[in-house]
Amino acid sequence: MNKSLLKTPYFMINESKLIENLEKAKHLKEISGVKLVLALKCFSTWGVFDIIKPYLDGSTSSGPFEVKLGHETFGGETHAYSVGYTEDDVREVADICDKMIFNSQSQLAAYRHIVEGKASLGLRLNPGVSYAGQDLANPARKYSRLGVQADHIDTSVFESIDGVMFHMNCENKDVDAFIALLDAISEQFGEHLNKLDWVSMGGGVFFTWPGYDIAKLGATLKAFSDKHGVQMYLEPGEAIITKTTDLVVTVVDIVENDKKTAIVNSATEAHRLDTLIYDEPASILEANPEGEHEYVIGSCSCLAGDQFCVANFDEPLKVGQQLHIMDSAGYTMVKLNWFNGLKMPSIYCERSSGNIEKLNEFGYEDFKRSLSQWSVS
Ligand SMILES: Cc1ncc(COP(=O)(O)O)c(C=O)c1O
Known part of the structure; x- marks a missing residue:
């Protein structure tokens, strides 16, 4: 053609440029043990997933059809998250996802029985701190509905879930700013995280940006994982397909x-x-x-x-x-x-x-x- x-x-998607980003992702995984799941909300042109799949661990989603698409076309681990599930959504998704992450304790309580025994159970927490240039994209904005605020958590929940997801970055190109957020999370939630199998730090970490200190990010993620005894995840979208x-x-x-x-x-x-x-x-x-x-x-x-x-x-x-x-x-x-x-x-x-x-x-x-x-x- x-x-x-x-x-x-x-x-026009350029394969060579995509592979440049993916090689950086691969390197980050190798030095840190972090698992990376592609955020389909950012990019879900599945026609190029065969290029991306060998480098990442799976996909994550923000709605029922994305879960299905990830399961069908990406494979690996399929994470399912939604700000608001209906019961029908949960029933459809539970059979095809590996991890089901609820946005609130009320949704978790209402639907956990449908998921138990099928997928690993997670809850999104809102640490109340973030790195985001615009209020519209700031998960910690005033009255945010995204995740459970620290002072609203019924801490007994940590006995009966497997993992948690935080998402608080948007195009964060500053590794030290990300480390400061991780430290804040470790301090605020650390004793609870110790009881879990996995922790996802969401997306928005721009580790493919030219000059980004991947070694420092990798060492920090590894230290967090060792400290709390958890498998770490990131959910990159933009970092994978940028430029x-x-x-x-x-x-x-x-x-x-x-x-x-x-x-x-x-x-x-x-x-x-x-x-x-x-x-x-x-x-x-x-x-x-x-x-x-x-x-x-x-x-x-x-x-x-x-x-x-x-x-x-x-x-x-x-x-x-x-x-x-x-x-x-x-x-x-x-x-x-x-x-x-x-x-x-x-x-x-x-x-x-x-x-x-x-x-x-x-x-x-x-x-x-x-x-x-x-x-x-
Ligand atoms: C929960 C969650 N995970 C991952 C992402 C992907 O973020 P990015 O494309 O900035 O890496 C987003 C973006 O809004 C998100 O809300």
Whole structure:
């Protein structure tokens, strides 16, 4: 398949870049004994799981279908967590997961009988401390519903569960900040953790970031594991797929209203939602901050403020030109939607060999079916 003939918009996952991240994950496992389960909420394009599987221990989920997908397509250990299960969810999930993690003591009490004997039982705890840039993504934010607060724990629960999960980091690139959180947890919950088999520290630890001190992280995780006699887990999402994937789009028009806007055949609201939700501008491969030609990279949706970023270029942009919107895998492909009836990006993988493989493509029928399958009689 020739890249220049592919129709935009499309995602291109780069196998070599993915393997670079996975090698770091493998190294972390080797030096620390930590087990790593891929957070499917961040990335669940199962067409590339055969590349990821040899490096990680399994998958973790945030809803019933993710559990099923992890079980079917990833294998290894399947962790099931949800902020709120229905009884039907628990019954469906209990048979196919290895660990079932409840978000509250009330859900644990209501459903433990369904899980016992089938999967290892866990509870999410909220340590009340966190590392997160934005309040929206901060599990320790005021009135947080995520996990049991320390002063609400009925400590007898530790006699009848196997493990606990903490998730309190978001894109934490600072190993010392993570170590400070671990120390706080050890101090606050240590005597209870000693009774357990496993402890998961959740996701958000950005150990694949350039310059991250993996050796220090590994030594700290190992020390925590030895101190409390537990198997440690991390649940990386973003760390695994960071910088692996471009969203490739085409400039379809250039308009001017004090500033020049290059309109592309994609939209943040439909294809890169977190750009909008977190107000974090995208980066464009072809841009050069020193370039003298400035453009708003505008979406083709109807939402007035829907834009990817403002970027500078060495040469004026032209209609028909392709742009690569970088780092577009995490919390992106899992959030695609059909707003405005825009064409959904296809998904490709560029193998280390240079071959391009198609993983998905979408058409009008997919759009139509997502809206109704039957009409009123
Ligand atoms: C419980 C849990 N585990 C893992 C993750 C994955 O986090 P990340 O993709 O930042 O590594 C998240 C993200 O929200 C989470 O809530």
